[in-house]
Amino acid sequence: xxxxxxxxxxxxxxxxxxxxxxxxxxxxxxxxxxxxxxxxxxxxxxxxxxxxxxxxxxxxxxxxxxxxxxxxxxxxxxxxxxxxxxxxxxxxxxxxxxxxxxxxxxxxxxxxxxxxxxxxxxxxxxxxxxxxxxxxxxxxxxxxxxxxxxxxxxxxxxxxxxxxxxxxxxxxxxxxxxxxxxxxxxxxxxxxxxxxxxxxxxxxxxxxxxxxxxxxxxxxxxxxxxxxxxxxxxxxxxxxxxxxxxxxxxxxxxxxxxxxxxxxxxxxxxxxxxxxxxxxxxxxxxxxxxxxxxxxxxxxxxxxxxxxxxxxxxxxxxxxxxxxxxxxxxxxxxxxxxxxxxxxxxxxxxxxxxxxxxxxxxxxxxxxxxxxxxxxxxxxxxxxxxxxx
Amino acid sequence: xxxxxxxxxxxxxxxxxxxxxxxxxxxxxxxxxxxxxxxxxxxxxxxxxxxxxxxxxxxxxxxxxxxxxxxxxxxxxxxxxxxxxxxxxxxxxxxxxxxxxxxxxxxxxxxxxxxxxxxxxxxxxxxxxxxxxxxxxxxxxxxxxxxxxxxxxxxxxxxxxxxxxxxxxxxxxxxxxxxxxxxxxxxxxxxxxxxxxxxxxxxxxxxxxxxxxxxxxxxxxxxxxxxxxxxxxxxxxxxxxxxxxxxxxxxxxxxxxxxxxxxxxxxxxxxxxxxxxxxxxxxxxxxxxxxxxxxxxxxxxxxxxxxxx
Numbered sequence: 001x002x003x004x005x006x007x008x009x010x011x012x013x014x015x016x017x018x019x020x021x022x023x024x025x026x027x028x029x030x031x032x033x034x035x036x037x038x039x040x041x042x043x044x045x046x047x048x049x050x051x052x053x054x055x056x057x058x059x060x061x062x063x064x065x066x067x068x069x070x071x072x073x074x075x076x077x078x079x080x081x082x083x084x085x086x087x088x089x090x091x092x093x094x095x096x097x098x099x100x101x102x103x104x105x106x107x108x109x110x111x112x113x114x115x116x117x118x119x120x121x122x123x124x125x126x127x128x129x130x131x132x133x134x135x136x137x138x139x140x141x142x143x144x145x146x147x148x149x150x151x152x153x154x155x156x157x158x159x160x161x162x163x164x165x166x167x168x169x170x171x172x173x174x175x176x177x178x179x180x181x182x183x184x185x186x187x188x189x190x191x192x193x194x195x196x197x198x199x200x201x202x203x204x205x206x207x208x209x210x211x212x213x214x215x216x217x218x219x220x221x222x223x224x225x226x227x228x229x230x231x232x233x234x235x236x237x238x239x240x241x242x243x244x245x246x247x248x249x250x251x252x253x254x255x256x257x258x259x260x261x262x263x264x265x266x267x268x269x270x271x272x273x274x275x276x277x278x279x280x281x282x283x284x285x286x287x288x289x290x291x292x293x294x295x296x297x298x299x300x301x302x303x304x305x306x307x308x309x310x311x312x313x314x315x316x317x318x319x320x321x322x323x324x325x326x327x328x329x330x331x332x333x334x335x336x337x338x339x340x341x342x343x344x345x346x347x348x349x350x351x352x353x354x355x356x357x358x359x360x361x362x363x364x365x366x367x368x369x370x371x372x373x374x375x376x377x378x379x380x381x382x383x384x385x386x387x388x389x
Numbered sequence: 390x391x392x393x394x395x396x397x398x399x400x401x402x403x404x405x406x407x408x409x410x411x412x413x414x415x416x417x418x419x420x421x422x423x424x425x426x427x428x429x430x431x432x433x434x435x436x437x438x439x440x441x442x443x444x445x446x447x448x449x450x451x452x453x454x455x456x457x458x459x460x461x462x463x464x465x466x467x468x469x470x471x472x473x474x475x476x477x478x479x480x481x482x483x484x485x486x487x488x489x490x491x492x493x494x495x496x497x498x499x500x501x502x503x504x505x506x507x508x509x510x511x512x513x514x515x516x517x518x519x520x521x522x523x524x525x526x527x528x529x530x531x532x533x534x535x536x537x538x539x540x541x542x543x544x545x546x547x548x549x550x551x552x553x554x555x556x557x558x559x560x561x562x563x564x565x566x567x568x569x570x571x572x573x574x575x576x577x578x579x580x581x582x583x584x585x586x587x588x589x590x591x592x593x594x595x596x597x598x599x600x601x602x603x604x605x606x607x608x609x610x611x612x613x614x615x616x617x618x619x620x621x622x623x624x625x626x627x628x629x630x631x632x633x634x635x636x637x638x639x640x641x642x643x644x645x646x647x648x649x650x651x652x653x654x655x656x657x658x659x660x661x662x663x664x665x666x667x668x669x670x671x672x673x674x675x676x677x678x679x680x681x682x683x684x685x686x687x688x689x690x691x692x693x694x695x696x697x698x
Binding site for chain 2: 025059071090209
């Protein structure tokens with residue numbers, strides 16, 4: 001183990017170097033460009049044996065990844081925002097063909113207006129594509145999750161995207177514990193792929209026309225694979241913890257057990273919000289936090305277990321779902337709690353769009369409003385935090 | 390060494406019968422001709438289109454070689470990935486045999502929506518052959534105009550109306566666009582001249598690096614002709630100089646078949662219902678313009694060939 005000062009981009013690129021995939025097909029896009037740059041240097045310096053395909057677009061990046069994975073290779077790429085949106089069509093195909101591809105995704109707002117900074121609208125846009133989604137709180141987790149993602153993908157035969165917040169994590173240097181190359185190699189083992197089009201003695205047809213008589217069954221099987229994914233993610237997170245000391249699950253509860261008011265949050269904001277929870281606890285206020293590490297598959301059981309007995313819940317969304325009903329995480333958590341007979345009231349806080357800073361004081365204000373609501377005060381269901389209006 | 394029909398007929402078709410192509414389908418003939426040369430150690434990457442739809446209706450497949458279809462615009466990108474994986478796995482000693490990589494797409498998937506992925510794959514220099522079966526419109530969705538549709542042709546999105554006489558633009562010269570990438574091998578072929586086509590496929594597959602063949606593939610349904618006339622129509626396209634058979638090898642143009650006495654383009658046009666309206670008096674000028682363009686392009690090709698000597 002080595003201690004290094006790395007940005008999330010550098011940390012994810014370092015993980016890719018250690019994974020040494022068979023094929024990387026990638027295209028540059030802010031704020032994920034550095035991942036591709038660093039990886040290209042690893043290739044140029046002979047530090048990996050990867051076949052690097054510097055494609056002409058993200059659509060072709062994912063298309064080439066699909067071709068390579070269908071040929072039995074271990075395959076990775078990286079992208080952000082518009083790039084992920086351009087991949088949209090083929091993301092669904094990668095998942096439906098059950099190809100274990102891994103994307104290092106840097107969260108960035110979607111146009112328009114064009115903006116290069118962090119929010120989660122890009123990966124929320126890919127929420128229904130059949131990819132497992134893992135969100136990182138810090139660069140250490142981004143690094144650790146990229147390594148776990150390869151194993152998860154190859155056990156579930158589903159593609160995985162690991163995300164880190166644009167600039168906030170991608171460009172900020174943090175202290176990272178980097179594993180030894182051998183440790184990563186041993187943890188992952190040989191690539192496991194579902195099939196190969198390179199076996200010309202046993203030819204297969206991949207991606208046929210599937211009509212009313214079979215399409216539904218195939219989609220049902222894909223849905224079943226996603227349903228069966230949570231224990232795989234947990235198992236890999238546990239195994240990683242046993243080997244390297246850092247354990248990961250589907251969600252990350254923080255001082256939640258005896259909390260009366262909780263916020264639900266994703267990504268780097270969790271770090272800031274945990275500080276606020278500590279401060280409130282010192283003041284004797286029963287505040288807690290639930291960080292969603294995995295959004296797909298939706299950890300329904302964990303949402304219910306962790307939030308069922310809270311008095312009031314605030315869901316912080318770094319995306320606007322344009323549903324007219326609050327942000328996308330809000331509707332997910334709300335739906336998750338529907339089965340709890342007397343479910344707690346939920347309020348939504350949309351914040352930080354296009355990289356707008358979220359300050360500890362603002363999170364404190366959110367908690368204050370939620371405590372007010374717990375005391376019986378009426379507050380709006382959907383709120384925008386930190387916007388001028 | 391020319392191909393021997395008798396010998397070829399003994400080989401099992403790798404594009405198997407039983408697919409759902411229309412009677413007289415030009416592209417289906419092209420598939421068989423390509424696969425007869427390529428052989429079993431071939432991976433085919435396909436774009437969405439007629440031949441994809443008719444050949445792989447689950448749980449059936451007409452492909453006796455490994456086949457992958459992903460989407461419409463990305464056949465070149467997908468085969469790039471397959472080829473990259475092959476290189477990586479070969480380096481690691483996980484695979485040893487020589488495999489051909491062929492991407493196949495129609496004119497919609499090549500001239501239009503797939504041109505970016507094609508251009509990128511050519512520029513990156515993957516070792517693959519890209520075959521465009523050019524039936525000159527989006528036939529799979531019901532005969533819509535494409536960048537390959539010729540001047541004056543009636544399609545469902547360039548209909549011959551009272552005011553506008555079919556498609557008003559000339560087609561893209563895709564073979565030249567591809568050749569301009571400076572790839573080692575680009576060619577144009579027609580199933581009517583099967584030996585020429587198969588020689589080109591052989592040459593393309595022996596080429597180290599990217600190769601491209603644009604094959605004219607008449608469509609009885611979209612061109613409005615009787616299905617037994619497919620090959621005749623393909624031959625007329627060559628004999629009227631509308632579809633010259635040539636190759637560009639390492640930058641050098643060579644016309645592989647020169648009709649001794651070229652026919653007027655009108656003879657090709659009049660065989661097809663999609664051009665019927667051009668024979669009305671008010672539209673005759675389009676035929677003249679068509680002929681002028683064909684002559685001009687043939688002259689240019691002759692000059693390119695001469696410059697290559």
